[in-house]
Amino acid sequence: MISVATIFDHAVTLALGILSVSFLVTIYRIVKGPTLPDRILGLDMLVAIAIGFIAVIGIKTGYTLYVDVAIALGLVGFLATVAFARFVLSRGKTEDDILSEAREAASAARRQAKAAAKARSGSAVKGLDPGPVAGKTSGRQDNE
Amino acid sequence: MNELATLISAALLVIGSFFALVASIGLLRLPDVYTRMHAASKAGTMGSCLMLIALAIHATDTGTMSRALAGVVFFLLTAPVSSHLLAKAAYAVGYRLHASAVMDDMEPKDNA
Structure with a gap:
């Protein structure tokens, strides 16, 4: 019988691995992304994955101050995406x-x-x- | 009770990271910026919200729990707004839909 603590440790490790893979895939899209909106979207997705990372690390270490960091990062990501969308609109032309x-x-x-x-x-x-x-x-x- | 909470939080962690992976694969595979937005803003938000809920379940004190849930609510409120703004800006500037798109409701009609 596997103990609950072992299952939990494996779940945390698995979540960190999957998040790393999706982080790399998103970075590939940002580097390759043919247009500016693709890259902005990749940045938004990167912020979401970073919030997931922060949640997993907060659970793993038990250091709950990370929750505030996650909320602040969400706010910054939202404002950055809105500002980039305004920039795309004001630039007014595609690639x-x-x-x-x-x-x-x-x-x-x-x-x-x-x-x-x-x-x-x-x-x-x-x-x-x-x-x-x-x-x-x-x-x-x-x-x- | 404590063990049950730990197991639920572990399951939510794995499910949330799986959603994040699905969102990033969608970002990689889908053809144009609007379909990619559909993948990233729904599945990606779902993934990070599930992981924050896992943190809220795992936390022992109510302060951490309420802050994590406040983060979930904030994220659920802001993600649609930002992606809708980005989609609207991209469409207004003139980024085209992919050739395989079957319908464009915002296309200006000639006989209007």
Whole structure:
């Protein structure tokens, strides 16, 4: 016959192991997560798992001050998620929007650079204007 | 009586951590942010609440017990609010549903 204390010890160890696995899986989602809301959701889940960890550790050690830590962590996690949601709303564009904007800006800069180079070679053929001025302006447009 | 409380608390610990594991597997496997939210905000909240209830059962003094139950209530109140805010923000900004989604009730109608 197994004693109750042994069962309890095994249950605590099993709970800690399962929580560690789910912690790692959630971290994988945060690292991989294709969009910002995925990562915010992973952070929220991480807070929930940390509260579970705190409860298990509080039971294991009998140190009941950890309950206050769990409540404070829940409050911080809630406020962080709300603030991140406001940030997603105020940023107002998805990762796809940002990527396509960057691509458009890059192609526009390339077109401008090509036009500037053509203008410079044309002026060099005519022999009117020395190169450095045109080179300087095209360099500045590249940075844009 | 004391042994029964210990056994119940051990069972709640294992069940709660199992719920947390299911939530994180859902976070890993589901296709888009809305379905992942469905996994994380329901099963994850359930898991941590069950573990806090296990702490409340295991605690001997009423102070710890009431604080743990207050934590459960607080967590049950805040988790839906935060995930709903996040889902609403993500939808308003324009994160798409996965291609396998069959229904979108918030889609703007043309003939409205």
